Amino acid sequence: MPELPEVETTRRGVWPYIRDRKIIDCVVHQPSLRWPVPDNFAHELLGRQVKGLTRRAKYLVFELDNGLGFLMHLGMSGSLRLTEPIQALRKHDHLLMTLDSGRQLRFHDPRRFGCVLWLDGLPAAHALLNHLGPEPLGDSFTAAYLHGKAKGRKVPIKNFIMDAAVVVGVGNIYASEALYRAGIHPKRAAGRISLTRMERLVTAVRAVLVESIAQGGTTLRDFLNESGEPGYFKQSLSVYGKAGQPCLTCGSEISAVRLGQRSTFFCPNCQR
DNA sequence: ATATGAGCCTGTATGC
């Protein structure tokens, strides 16, 4: 399930192979993603050169040589891979882009929670992006910001940091991990956390993401002709999915609760 | 305005 580190790793992994490449063929096999792939998508891409690949939150932003661009979201099960065009199609290979290098970029997404959409104008103005909070690894994600934003809010801090209007890219797994590192109980009301503890939280969120990106760089180094699935699950997690196991810090049993319909893991002793 | 819940979709894991 691609969270921000996986999306960033994908971006870095794919970019060298698509940079300045011309799209000489494009096929949409399955337009029915979270939103329909635009009708004209394949046609409009023909002959275009890829000039940029950036990321905003968990969205990949493709820029073309004619000023057009499109968004791609990997949803929960999406992935991008470069293959030889003759390689057999896998089930759920929904979008194929053949490049003038002879390679083919394939968007694969079993659950189809992902999307591919035209960008009309600046990315920041797009309806899916214009309400988003700061990047967690950017300069504007600070303790002061978080503390101010949380003022008066009663939502559990975990839901709060998973709210894309507050800060983007903190998915369910990393939310639990970051709160564990910061020693903050996931159910604590967002508005009742001191500036000092928010400081720890900001540091923890950053650290968890940075480390995971670094790991992605080693486990996902090959985006070419990938046969197996990427090693997203090999990341070292401290609490996520570890209910009943001893806390790495104090030995207490890790607890599991549901918060906002999401599995949440924490150490009842270390996190207050 | 804030908070909560439904729904999109299918592979995998579980129980019978």
Next chain:
DNA sequence: TGCATACAGGCTCATA
């Protein structure tokens, strides 16, 4: 062995 069911999850939208 097969079938049914639950669950996972990011994100938007609808409702309280």
